[in-house]
Amino acid sequence: MKIEENFHNKSIETRSQKGLKEMQSARLRAIVKHVYESNASYRLLFAQAGVKPDDIRTVEDIVKLPMTNKDILRESYPLGLSCVPRRSIVEMHMSSGSTGTPVVMPYTENDLLQWAECMARCYRMAGAKPGDATQITPLFGLFNGGFGMYHGARAAGLFVIPAGPGNTARQIRLAKDLKTRVFTGVVSYGVRLMEVLEEQDETLPDLQIGIFGAEAFSESMKKKISEGLNIDVFDIYGMTESGGVGTLGMDCPAHDGLHVWEDQYIIEIIDPKTGEAVADGEEGELVFTSLTREALPMIRFRTADLTRIISRDTCECGRTHLKIAPITGRRDDMLIVKGVNFFPKQIEQTLLGIPGIGNNYQIIVEETDGVNDVRVNVEAGPGVTGYMVEKALKEALGFSPKGDVYPLGGLPRQEGKAKRVFHEKIGKQ
Ligand code: DLL
Numbered sequence: 231m232k233i234e235e236n237f238h239n240k241s242i243e244t245r246s247q248k249g250l251k252e253m254q255s256a257r258l259r260a261i262v263k264h265v266y267e268s269n270a271s272y273r274l275l276f277a278q279a280g281v282k283p284d285d286i287r288t289v290e291d292i293v294k295l296p297m298t299n300k301d302i303l304r305e306s307y308p309l310g311l312s313c314v315p316r317r318s319i320v321e322m323h324m325s326s327g328s329t330g331t332p333v334v335m336p337y338t339e340n341d342l343l344q345w346a347e348c349m350a351r352c353y354r355m356a357g358a359k360p361g362d363a364t365q366i367t368p369l370f371g372l373f374n375g376g377f378g379m380y381h382g383a384r385a386a387g388l389f390v391i392p393a394g395p396g397n398t399a400r401q402i403r404l405a406k407d408l409k410t411r412v413f414t415g416v417v418s419y420g421v422r423l424m425e426v427l428e429e430q431d432e433t434l435p436d437l438q439i440g441i442f443g444a445e446a447f448s449e450s451m452k453k454k455i456s457e458g459l460n461i462d463v464f465d466i467y468g469m470t471e472s473g474g475v476g477t478l479g480m481d482c483p484a485h486d487g488l489h490v491w492e493d494q495y496i497i498e499i500i501d502p503k504t505g506e507a508v509a510d511g512e513e514g515e516l517v518f519t520s521l522t523r524e525a526l527p528m529i530r531f532r533t534a535d536l537t538r539i540i541s542r543d544t545c546e547c548g549r550t551h552l553k554i555a556p557i558t559g560r561r562d563d564m565l566i567v568k569g570v571n572f573f574p575k576q577i578e579q580t581l582l583g584i585p586g587i588g589n590n591y592q593i594i595v596e597e598t599d600g601v602n603d604v605r606v607n608v609e610a611g612p613g614v615t616g617y618m619v620e621k622a623l624k625e626a627l628g629f630s631p632k633g634d635v636y637p638l639g640g641l642p643r644q645e646g647k648a649k650r651v652f653h654e655k656i657g658k659q
Contacts, residue, residue, distance in 0.1 A: 238354040257521035268313040304331040323374040325470035336525040349382020349476035360387030367415035374474035418648035424458040450582035487540040487553030580626040
C-alpha cells in the first residue's frame with residue numbers, strides 16, 4: 231500500500247497509543263463531570279451504580295460507570311437526557327427505530343465541529359483531496375447520513391454535490407457532468423448505482439472512491455461494488471447515538487479493519503449476556519463512551535452491534551487508532567432456525583458466491599407455532615435455479631432454507647436502508 235499524505239489531523243491520527251490513552255483519561259474525567267453536573271437522569275444512573283465523578287481517574291475506571299442503552303434515550307424523548315441549555319442546541323437528528331419511539335440527538339455548535347472533524351478524517355483517509363467533487367446521496371433530513379457527510383465534506387474542503395437519494399439516472403448525469411470523484415451513500419444505494427450503470431451500459435471514469443455504510447456490508451458485496459464501479463470502497467460506521475455517520479470510524483486503504491477515532495470515543499467490547507469485557511479478537515457487543523460531545527454525550531452506550539478488536543498496533547497506513555472488524559450485525563438481527571444461529575450478512579455472503587446471482591434479496595422467516603423456517607428470495611439472471619441457491623445455503627449454513635429465484639429487478643427496492651429480513655407468522659388453522 232502506498233502511504234500518502236491522506237490525513238486531516240495527522241498529529242492526532244498518528245498519536246501513540248500511550249498518548250491517546252492519556253487524552254482518553256483526561257477527557258473521560260471531564261465528560262463524566264459534565265453529564266453528572268448537568269443532567270438529573272445521569273446523576274440518578276450514577277447513584278444507582280454507586281459511583282461519583284471523583285471515582286473516575288483513568289480509562290481503566292470506566293468499568294465503574296453505569297451502562298446506557300436505547301431504552302434510556304427513548305424514555306427521555308425528546309430532550310430529557312440533554313446536558314446543555316436548550317438555547318445552545320443548533321441542530322438535531324433522529325433515528326426512528328423499529329419500535330416506534332424515536333431517539334433524538336441534539337448538537338451544539340461544537341458538536342457539529344466534532345462531527346465534521348471525524349467525517350473529514352474519514353474522507354481524507356479514503357483519499358479524498360480538497361476540491362474533489364463529492365456526491366452525497368444519503369437522505370438530508372432527520373437521518374444523520376446526508377448532513378454528516380455534508381459537514382465533513384465542508385471541513386475537508388471538498389466540492390459538495392448534495393444530491394440526496396433516488397433518481398439514479400439523474401445521479402449518473404450529475405456524476406458525469408461534474409466529474410464526481412467521491413460517491414457516498416448507504417450500501418444498497420451503491421448497489422443500485424452499479425446496477426443502473428450496467429443497465430445503461432455507462433461508466434463513470436472520474437469516480438475513484440466510494441464511501442458506503444449504514445447497513446451490514448459483506449466482503450463479497452464490497453468486492454462486487456468495487457469491481458463493478460472500478461473504485462476503492464470504504465466501509466463507514468457511526469450511529470445517531472454516537473453523533474452520526476463517521477464518528478466511530480471507517481476502514482483505511484489497507485482494508486483490514488475500521489479505525490475507531492480513539493481521541494473522541496472509548497470503545498469496549500463486551501459479552502452481551504454477562505456485560506463483561508471480552509479479550510481482543512473475540513466477538514462481542516460494541517459499547518462506546520463519547521468523550522467530547524456536549525449536548526448529549528453517551529456514557530458506556532450499548533450499541534447492540536457485534537464486532538471484535540482486530541488490532542491496536544500502528545497500521546500500515548500510519549494511523550495508531552485501534553481497528554475493529556466490520557460489523558457482523560445487530561445482536562437482535564441474529565436468526566435462529568433449526569438450531570443454527572446466523573446473521574443476514576452470512577446469507578448475503580453466500581448468495582453472492584453463486585455465479586449469475588443478482589444483488590437484491592429477502593430473507594423471510596416463517597414462524598409456525600413457535601418454530602422458525604426460512605425462505606430466501608433472490609434476484610438472478612437466467613440459468614440460476616432455486617436448487618442452486620438451496621445447495622449453496624445448505625453448504626454455508628448447515629441446513630436447507632428454501633430458495634426462490636426472481637428475475638433481475640423482480641424484488642421491490644426501498645429508498646434508504648434496505649429491509650432484508652421479513653417475519654411472517656403462519657398460525658394453526
Ligand atoms: O446509519 C449512520 C450512517 C449513515 C452510517 C450513513 C454510515 C452511512 P443510524 O440510522 O442511527 O445511523 O443507524 C445506526 O446502523 O447501530 C448499525 O447497526 C448500522 N450501521 C451503521 N453503519 C454500519 C456499517 C447510521 N458500516 C446503525 N456496517 C448501527 C454495518 C452499520 N452496520
